[in-house]
Amino acid sequence: xxxxxxxxxxxxxxxxxxxxxxxxxxxxxxxxxxxxxxxxxxxxxxxxxxxxxxxxxxxxxxxxxxxxxxxxxxxxxxxxxxxxxxxxxxxxxxxxxxxxxxxxxxxxxxxxxxxxxxxxxxxxxxxxxxxxxxxxxxxxxxxxxxxxxxxxxxxxxxxxxxxxxxxxxxxxxxxxxxxxxxxxxxxxxxxxxxxxxxxxxxxxxxxxxxxxxxxxx
Amino acid sequence: xxxxxxxxxxxxxxxxxxxxxxxxxxxxxxxxxxxxxxxxxxxxxxxxxxxxxxxxxxxxxxxxxxxxxxxxxxxxxxxxxxxxxxxxxxxxxxxxxxxxxxxxxxxxxxxxxxxxxxxxxxxxxxxxxxxxxxxxxxxxxxxxxxxxxxxxxxxxxxxxxxxxxxxxxxxxxxxxxxxxxxxxxxxxxxxxxxxxxxxxxxxxxxxxxxxxxxxxxxxxxxxxxxxxxxxxxxxxxxxxxxxxxxxxxxxxxxxxxxxxxxxxxxxxxxxx
Numbered sequence: 153x154x155x156x157x158x159x160x161x162x163x164x165x166x167x168x169x170x171x172x173x174x175x176x177x178x179x180x181x182x183x184x185x186x187x188x189x190x191x192x193x194x195x196x197x198x199x200x201x202x203x204x205x206x207x208x209x210x211x212x213x214x215x216x217x218x219x220x221x222x223x224x225x226x227x228x229x230x231x232x233x234x235x236x237x238x239x240x241x242x243x244x245x246x247x248x249x250x251x252x253x254x255x256x257x258x259x260x261x262x263x264x265x266x267x268x269x270x271x272x273x274x275x276x277x278x279x280x281x282x283x284x285x286x287x288x289x290x291x292x293x294x295x296x297x298x299x300x301x302x303x304x305x306x307x308x309x310x311x312x313x314x315x316x317x318x319x320x321x322x323x324x325x326x327x328x329x330x331x332x333x334x335x336x337x338x339x340x341x342x343x344x345x346x347x348x349x350x351x352x353x354x355x356x357x358x359x360x361x362x363x364x365x366x367x368x369x
Numbered sequence: 370x371x372x373x374x375x376x377x378x379x380x381x382x383x384x385x386x387x388x389x390x391x392x393x394x395x396x397x398x399x400x401x402x403x404x405x406x407x408x409x410x411x412x413x414x415x416x417x418x419x420x421x422x423x424x425x426x427x428x429x430x431x432x433x434x435x436x437x438x439x440x441x442x443x444x445x446x447x448x449x450x451x452x453x454x455x456x457x458x459x460x461x462x463x464x465x466x467x468x469x470x471x472x473x474x475x476x477x478x479x480x481x482x483x484x485x486x487x488x489x490x491x492x493x494x495x496x497x498x499x500x501x502x503x504x505x506x507x508x509x510x511x512x513x514x515x516x517x518x519x520x521x522x523x524x525x526x527x528x529x530x531x532x533x534x535x536x537x538x539x540x541x542x543x544x545x546x547x548x549x550x551x552x553x554x555x556x557x558x559x560x561x562x563x564x565x566x567x568x569x570x571x572x573x574x575x576x577x578x579x580x581x582x583x584x585x586x587x588x589x590x591x592x593x594x595x596x597x598x599x600x601x602x603x604x605x606x607x608x609x610x611x612x613x614x615x616x617x618x619x620x621x622x623x624x625x626x627x628x629x630x631x632x633x634x635x636x637x638x639x640x641x
Contacts, residue, residue: 219417260456264415271412298456301495304386305452333389344387344520 185228189251209257218257218265226272241280244273248284249299259298266306287312308334316349323367324349328359376528377443378510379467379488381451385495388515388522392544394447394491399548401445414453429458429466444486446470451490451505452497460501464508521553 178184187206196205206224209215229242246269252262266283273279285300304310310331316324331345348359360366384390398405410428413420432448448454454463471486492505494514506512514525526538541553583591595601624630 217415217417222417263456267414268417275412298496301386301493302452302456305384305389305450305493305496310386331387333386334392 187224210255215257215261217261218252219268222265222268222272225269229272229277242273242277243279244269244281246281246283248286249303250284250286250296253295253299259295259302262299263302263306266303270306304333308332313350323351324365325352326350327362376511377485377487378471379490379505379508381505381509381512382489382491382515383494383512384491384515385493388517390491390513390515391449392548393513393515393522393524393542393550394449394489396544396548396550397489398445398447400550428454429462433466433470442485446486446488448488448490450493452493455492455497455501455505460504464504467508 175184175186179186189207192205192207193210196207196210199205204220204223205211206221208220209218225244246266249262249266252265253259266281269281273281283303285303286296287300288296291297310333312329312331313326314329315326327347327349329345329347347362349362349365350357350359351365382390382394384393408431410431412418414428416427432446432454451463467488470488490505492502494502509529511526511528514527515522516525517523521541522543524540524542526540527535528538529535543551543553545551595603
């Protein structure tokens with residue numbers, strides 16, 4: 153059974169995003185604010201309890217919401233005081249939301265977090281959100297299904313990456329199904345969804361139509 | 370689709386991930402808007418900002434307050450979405466609130482509830498189990514289920530009227546960028562297989578090298594044949610009648626050199 157992953161976009165990609173962006177360089181230039189969950193989770197336990205921390209829910213037995221994490225995102229987007237340009241069309245990348253479920257948060261709490269992020273990043277700042285959710289195909293995992301479907305309904309664009317139905321292939325790593333949820337130009341015959349196959353390379357991905365991999369042509 | 374706006378009571382707009390319903394809800398709001406009042410709960414539904422502007426009772430309280438503020442008379446309330454409320458509130462509380470809304474409005478308007486208030490609720494099918502969906506369905510006067518084929522969206526409208534049979538109607542539509550509704554007559558033609566009336570029906574048995582047809586005599590012989598295991602009345606009589614003497618059927622056996630014919634009955638010592 154191929155593992156499926158679903159990635160949801162809240163608005164379409166900003167066209168100024170170029171391929172092969174070096175995140176390390178962007179971080180050094182101040183273009184990227186990076187919260188590394190694994191490292192920060194250790195800090196939570198060594199900080200004084202009164203100090204707020206984005207991952208505070210790890211400390212609380214009954215954390216009801218992810219408001220501290222949302223406050224971190226909101227603070228990161230505030231314009232810098234020394235006269236530099238404010239964030240223009242910011243992009244929030246979340247990798248990944250299924251981890252929050254594994255850490256004990258409920259699906260509704262994660263959906264509320266994304267809702268507030270949408271209000272700030274997409275509506276207020278005219279930016280985009282790219283969030284990753286895993287779909288294990290387990291219909292009995294109710295929380296994950298609520299998160300996956302709830303997020304899908306909040307999204308404008310859904311990218312569903314899955315393995316090939318025929319099994320492993322060296323030259324074709326998987327299939328990507330693109331689903332538009334709010335068409336900008338509805339016509340009677342439009343493509344609500346497209347399917348491509350892809351191969352992951354060193355620092356990029358190459359896409360091709362189904363059955364049109366260069367390896368088989 | 371105008372008939373949806375003429376509905377009163379709870380109208381469920383059931384959409385799915387593949388066929389979203391928010392555009393249709395906005396189109397219906399645009400059609401119905403005579404004096405549109407917009408309650409923005411998008412920015413801060415849970416009062417995280419603590420601005421002090423939030424209505425008491427959360428979103429459900431806001432819903433109830435909304436109905437109390439409107440003038441008596443026909444009113445359309447659009448909820449985006451009922452699923453949001455259903456995920457955060459117990460199903461029974463939401464159902465009671467929806468019933469109470471129509472009763473309150475009726476009391477103030479002086480007319481029967483069914484004629485005063487229309488609640489258009491967007492409901493995402495995949496998010497809820499059969500229990501809550503069934504409970505809301507039982508409260509609804511109409512359900513519009515969105516689906517589609519070949520890139521064309523369709524709305525299946527189920528209307529329940531008191532003392533009448535429920536009616537089902539299917540409409541094909543699209544929502545234009547200015548939120549106006551474009552109704553189509555039916556699904557796109559490419560999806561419907563049309564049998565070509567000009568193609569003559571070809572007899573598949575006409576050009577074979579063997580004969581599949583029966584002559585008249587052969588057909589009669591076939592029809593008059595009695596199947597061996599068919600228990601007819603003639604067979605029943607033949608079995609009941611004493612059969613012919615055993616002398617008519619005999620077995621002739623020539624023993625060879627290896628046979629050991631022992632006239633004694635091997636089962637003679639059994640007391641059967």
